Amino acid sequence: MPLALARPNLRKPFRARVISEWIKPILGIGLTLILGAAPTNSPAKGPIGKPEPELETATLKRDAVAVANALASQYPGDPLVYALLGSAHFNIGQADEALRHLQRCIELNPNQADVYEIQARIAYDKGQIDECVRLFQEALKRGSPNADLLNRLGRAQLDLGKTEEAQATLQQAVQRPDAPGESRFLLGQSFLQAGAFAKARECFQEVIQQIPDHTQAFFGLFTACTRLGLSEDADRYRKEFVRLEGSDRKSLTDSSIQPDSLSGIGFVRETVARTFAGAGQLYRAHGKLEQATEQFHKAALLDGSTPSYRASLESLYLQRKLPLEGIRLFEELTTSNPTNYLNHLFLGRLQSKSGMFEPAEKSLLTVQKFVPGLPEGHRALGELYLRANRKLPEALAELSISVELDPSPPHFYLLSIACAKNKDPQGALNAIQQAIKLRPNEASYQKLREQLLQAPKK
């Protein structure tokens, strides 16, 4: 998908201000459970019936700021509470107040690279593009570059007409392993604006190889080919652009007339949920597990589609050695929102870890009913069978599917165990070697491999 900054503005200024998502890396909410591109088949529902959107929004925003303020009072020396406070204020449209808190964060920890990045993005929204560039460069000085940051810096430099600087930045971006197609698209734009049409064309062609429905890349190709005098190519690209643009516009229009879009409440719930989740992470970091659980619970209630909130709840209940309480909570969530597969998934996982085989199997089969192609669903069911040492052929089948869907190291690791339990040592060895190839330094993988090699051969 194209960079959000390049998308048409829907006359919803708040739409671009998802600052809480930026706080994720700051607060280390980089949870291990990654569900990939799992579909969202169930929107979040409000915690208390159906209040008027205005009233609910006002309450949520007030709560978000109150939670952040409470943390600041309890931990005034922790720079991250000011980052959270900044994001909470920014999400209610108070950019200057947000900047004040973010500045406090930097005063306490001048090397907080992510906070410079947030400040830069606020400066961009305020139209202070020079300042935005300066802040992005500060972030780069203090932290490791990532493609997203470089893209945003490059875009800001382009907006300033500093085409050569933008090219240098974006060249850096495209060389990164995490570079999305967007980096190359922006590099193409920088060439286009510099009049280097052949180079621009090359970039855009690479983008559509990577992202075949990248609407704006087709526009770039049309423009570049027009300037290069390649009229047939230009016409072909223009037609494809028109087709994709029409399709994008229809999606945009369709989504913009949805009740939640008109009320804006879905967006508010998502952003406030991020603030609650950030607060949960901070409480957890300070050892306040009960408060952390409360915050993640609030986040999960508001946002039914972000897996990490439920994953945090699961791990907190396990850390607090209260899995049954966790199961009760997820049972409530599934009752209130029975079509949300995430609720069933985490309910099943907790039941599995608590030795409740039949309920866990039922929950996890429900997940597969809702989202048959979800690797995490197959993984969880396979893990359940392995853990219970029951239905081992089914475990092997489930974990084979999870590897097919998502060939990640943990999935290979679990497949290896399943193979071993199904008396397929060669299959087990092959699988663990795949896991090690992908993640060579993982001790548990090495250990399993050694065990498999030492196992007596029949």
Add this chain to the structure above:
Amino acid sequence: MRRWWVLLSLGVSLSGLAETAQPLAIQWKDITLETGIQFTHTDGNSGKHYIVETVASGLATFDFDKDGKIDILLLNGAPLPGTEKPGAVSRNALYRNDGGWKFTDVTVSAGLTDSAYHLGVCTADYNNDGHTDIYLSNYGRNILYKNNGNGTFTDVTALAGVGGWEHVGAGACFFDMDGDGDLDLFAASYVDFNLKNHKTSVMNGFTTYVGPLQYPPTANHLFRNNGNGTFSDVSKESGIAGFLSSGMGVVAADFDNDGDSDLLVANDLRANALWVNDGQGRFKEIGALIGIAYDPFGNAQGNMGVDCADWNNDGWLDFYVTTYQRQLSTLYQNQSGKYFDDVTRATGAGLGSFSQVKWGAGIVDFNNDGHRDLFVACGHLIDIVDQFDSTTSYRAKNILLQNTGQGKFVDVSAQGGDGMQARWSSRGSAFDDLDNDGDVDAVILNSRAAATVLRNDSKSQNSWTQVELRGTGTNRDGIGARVRVVTEAMTWIDEVHSGRSYQSDFGRRLHFGLGTVKKIDRIEVKWVGGGNEVLLNPALNQRILITEGLHRVPSVGTPIKQPPTAP
């Protein structure tokens, strides 16, 4: 400091100086209180957040009584259902320019007292009787007022056949699409909104307006002048009706220098439309093909107003389009009529505009240095936006960008005098020489507030000329005629437009800043559907009336009055 401008006009490169604002910059003085103009705009809001409130209104500056002084017509909204002031009277205001910066409200005596909800306006002498008429684009039905030539107007809409449909109006323009000597009429529509399909949205907890994508797009209208006071709706056969969008500002201009008038329509959150004219009044939409429909990234912007002029003096008309928040006002540079390059970022034409919603626009040489500057009227459309988004504001300062003459603009808003410091939620803007002193002044229509009149107090010693056209065989106002001012150092072009900026109209008298030139070699006029005219050696610093046919054999231009020496 004069020396700097001299060097610039000679094409000497001073890259170090070029990018910094010079003290000899443009100065605006807000003299609204001195003028006697007491107009207050209403958008008719009743707290129900009808989308139509957000887009009101434009204005026109034109000489309605032919006394040589530019008058002002300010458009007004009207109470919408639910208003708490049911008895409130709101109407447009026509201010006669009495000279000396004094204006008199002559709305009632002129007969312009209708109570429609007015959005856009264009003026021109549609019936070639020597008097400038008014076309109002409204929420509801449009209105055509014929100027009776005695200070009064008559509503001739029904007779003329140009107001027979209900819509949310937008920009409009008179132009001679088929070169037959009378003016045809293009009227844009915004979106298919009515009280029954009205919607609101909630932004960050605040009930407010929805955007244009919430309503179906609409078709624009094109009327051919039958030459007898009536018009025929040719929207379908011309090709115009086949393109549905969300029209805002419009301007007719000969972008490809082929001698006929084409049309640019700025569309809100939809691709801009450039209609190329085959000279017979049949049009083909080529906006995307030619590079003016989108921003350089391929995004349809929230396009609002549009102005047209040759910003870089290369002999081709360029377009400047104002846009929504988090988008830059966009300068589309004409590449010899083949395509347009978005040079916003390369030139700085979007400076200061990103965080604001922009409306009226002018590509006008405000300091007579020979390089056209940019003026942008700003102000968010959501009246409570400050409560949930402090990166922007409902009331905002307008933007003034000075053309350095070296391919760049610099933001001189902060140094532009007290006229640039006020914060309003501006909409339409118009630029004309209101005091006949040889520089261009400004009038801004502010939503829900008084209008602003800005006197140009720039202390320029530069030369200028103003050209007014009088068609005889072609349309009487010379709408669409191309004027070239040729000097030894440089050639400037401009074209007469009716309808431009944000749903506004201005500039019937073409103004050319000439920098330090000491002599004009000639002024050439190419009439739409007519011949060419050449004036040799007209005097500097004069307003010149060129009447079609009188100068087919080169002759010395005749100033119609001796204006005061430029300050």
